Amino acid sequence: MKILTAIAFLFLIIHSSCENYLDTKPINFVTPDNFYNNEEELTAALMAVYSELGSTTDGTYSRFLSLEAPSSNDEMVRRGANTESAADAYNASASYDRFFTSWTTLYSGIQRANLLLENIDKALVTPDIKNKIRGETLFLRAFYHFILVSYWGDVPLKLSSTNSLNQIYIARTPVKQVYDAVIKDMTASYELVDEITTFNHAGRVSKTAVAGILARVCLHAAGRLRDASYYQTAKDWTLKVIQSGIHSLNPDYKQIFINHSADIYDIKESIWEVEFQHDNGLQRNEGERFGSTIGIRNNDDKTGFMQGNYTATGVLFSLYEQGDVRRDWNIAPFYYPNFDRNNPAVQYPSNYRWGRYVAKWRREYQTKEYNKNFGGTNWPLLRYADVLLMFAEAENEINGATPQAYEAINLVRRRAYQLPAEQNSTADLPPNLSKESFFNWIKDERARELAFEGHRKLDLLRWNLLTTTMQQMLTQITTTAPSGSNTNLGYSGRVATLRPYQNFSNRDLLFPIPTQELSLNSLMRQNTGW
Template sequence: MKKSFLPKTLGLLLGLSCLSSCKDFLNTLPESTIAPQTYYKTEAQLTAALMAVYSEMGNSDESTYSRFLSLEAPSANDEQLLRSNAAVAVSAYNFDPSYANLVNCWTDLYEGINRANALLENIDKSQASAAAKEQIRAEALFLRAYYYFILVGYWGDVPLKLSSTTSAQNVNISRTPAADVYAQIINDMTSAEAVLKNNTDWGNTGRISKTAAAGMLARVNLHAAGRLGDASKYTAARTWALKVMNSGLHALSSDYSQIFKNESADIYDLKECLWEVEFNGNGVGNVYREIERFGSTLGIPNNNETVGFMQGQYVATGVQFQRYGTGDLRRDWNIAPFTYTGQDATKAQIPYAATYVWGRYIAKWRRQYQTIAFAKNFGPTNWPLLRYSDVLLMFAEADNEVNGGPTTDSYLALNQVRRRGYGLPINTVSTVADTRAGQSKADFLTTLKDERARELAFEGLRKLDLLRWGTFLTVMKGMVPIITAQAPSASNSGIGYYGRAATLVPYNNVSQRDLLWPIPSTEISLNKSMTQNTGW
């Protein structure tokens, strides 16, 4: 029979033997045939169950961060778009509630929640040490909250289910107001943060750590402040960001591009990178199937598979390219400054003309830095969920809100990010990189918004930022006259541009209903208590 998100838990433990999300943490596989009544006894079994919760972040069906949540879901916006826009896609704003990627994302997120609930309900049955149980409990609690954070961000009011499903009968659960969902997220993340270890204890960025939880709490509170219209949340956001900054555990990498080279090469930067979705292998003979596809979907097109196939499906907008100032090194790392002759990375690079600003390929992750054998579509590049520069920018934003304008601390946090972007010492005043002093609260927020776009370009944050600032539709519709006036009318697909008509598609299509995604049609048909979002 067909199932909604609710009755999937009974199959959870039966699938554990093929799941692993933190490749450097779990090296052994659990039993192949297990049941909830007899499982959860040892620390190894609890760990395996926890890894099954993590696993939904990098699900091999590409419905979460392997490709959908990293690329399609946060597009199109004013920084990036799918270059063709000929097919049905979330990024083209021409989909409906039955769209498969949407249905699968919803299902996988609730599967992760169900797995977390089952683990939380059974953890005290274990013979593991109290310390081990509390650590695993904290991680499961945080992950459940994080999955709800994705759900409430894209869908708004969603069913808040805090117990696992043990029967296929009770599938009629109504939606919970977003304010209550945010409250539960903050409560659970706060409880988890008090227990979690630092990432120096893990030696990797795949498991959630104390400072990563604090940084995510800053993000959640900023989103709650904007989406709920609750200005009191800015104080909490500032407090959580400051806690990360004062921990002494994190700092900006001196080389911006090295962050993303490391993510492809499986090198952990514990100071800059607080939390990442870990991917493993290339899908060839790999039992875990924790592989990503965003690396081959992005990039400067290359058809020579021996050096890393890349499709170049997503491109930067001219608006994004023009945001970078002269001397900002981030521009030519994030946005390709060249193409390859014959789309072959072993041949000569063809530099873009300086006047060509629309449709350049996104090049933030480049497969040449992967250190394993290349497979055409799949790779091991980690996806960034939280970086220290984001923490600094969140602090600057919250500090500006709390104090009614930018303080010395606001400027310092923002300018450190900017100085690194220009390749300058972050603690030295710079007339080149530093933002203008004496700004009003509104002006500083505008500066901050642009800086987030420059620093965090293509990391899946821009669209949700625009939504929490309440400017999404204004910005999207504002792209139409810009594209009409600036973007060339003719296509030049050889260098990434499919023409003005293709570029305009998402911006013409987007409407009020796109402030939230539709509840998947499968859920509407099976859950009789479910209502649909407006406009769908």
């Protein structure tokens, strides 16, 4: 993270410990008794909590939560997913190392947050400084729990630090209690944190970041708990962002993602990001790996090596209508023959819909020196377009397709067609849609606008549509995808493309509790089917 200071790295080192992060303790030579004494130490501790968002273990947004965890649905699929065990091939076991790495990294962030919250009051700093740090810490603790409950279901709710071996035996907390605790912590944090204009960048948690993520949490709770009462709360939080007057859409869609790579902050559109920086030649300071994995394949290290491991599905490609500029930015319109960027790019045939590389982030826009596998592209956690779409969805669930709901989604669509925000145009939705039809537009618009940003699988889960979508993909691939492979163009062939969807079953609605956790925690129970 670019905001991480040298003392924060010291804090990371002195608070490392054993592998089970439900059993996380500072090692003996530095303890809470002689830390957390001043603003510098509190800030270092806070940066250590942030650090787990982009952990170099790849367990969170450096790679796993950005690529593998949310992949293989109707949006994108990993090339060659039939050849190895992985979460996005739906053939991994509970002992798969990346399940364990993600689980432990998220609980490490929670442990660090708990230690800070328990020791913050002894610091000799002003109440204002304490409250701001307390607010960001409360939010981050809640956010880590939100990711855990989203992927694992019932998980241990950890609201205090682990200080002895006797505290590692913790049963799973029911999903509703976890959601309610997340909402409680995030709501408390809203009054404590600063406005984003105080930082003038999106790397820190701000009031509108809290409000926007709270809206997301409430929409997830509404769907996963089948409780419509959360929709009103979701709508209320989106309105806090919209009515703040701080945020608006960047008129140029592609510039949002160029900015992520070019180390440029646009706090109007981009509300919260995971920050990364490149390898400085001496140590890896939280460089991301998604930027060298999800893009247009090429083997040239000097111009930005790209594995090109993920391709868009033909289903997503077909969702974009004529004139929508998002399609040819999100999904590659060209490829490099023989994976050599020194040769001229070649346009895909117009009817080539399966196997095009994902192209949302492009390494040529990174401002740092290239490292083959690690880069400094930031990962978007919350954008203003998402807030508008969440408002439209919540409003529709409560009141139907009102003019306010129409206007929110039409703002996003007008930008997609490069039309003025105030103009009624061909980009606008058809009038007089039913509640169900409007929802279907929302569902597709989220796919088009937020493609490859890690939302699609979790959206389908909260809408109770993941299983049926995966079944429909079997038919789509069998009837519309070419049978032969074309490795140069990115397409692995029908058999390879089908494999994740054939592997999928209802057990995959949740990740398994890692085998290592089960062996350490006698109160832990496995998810169904694993």
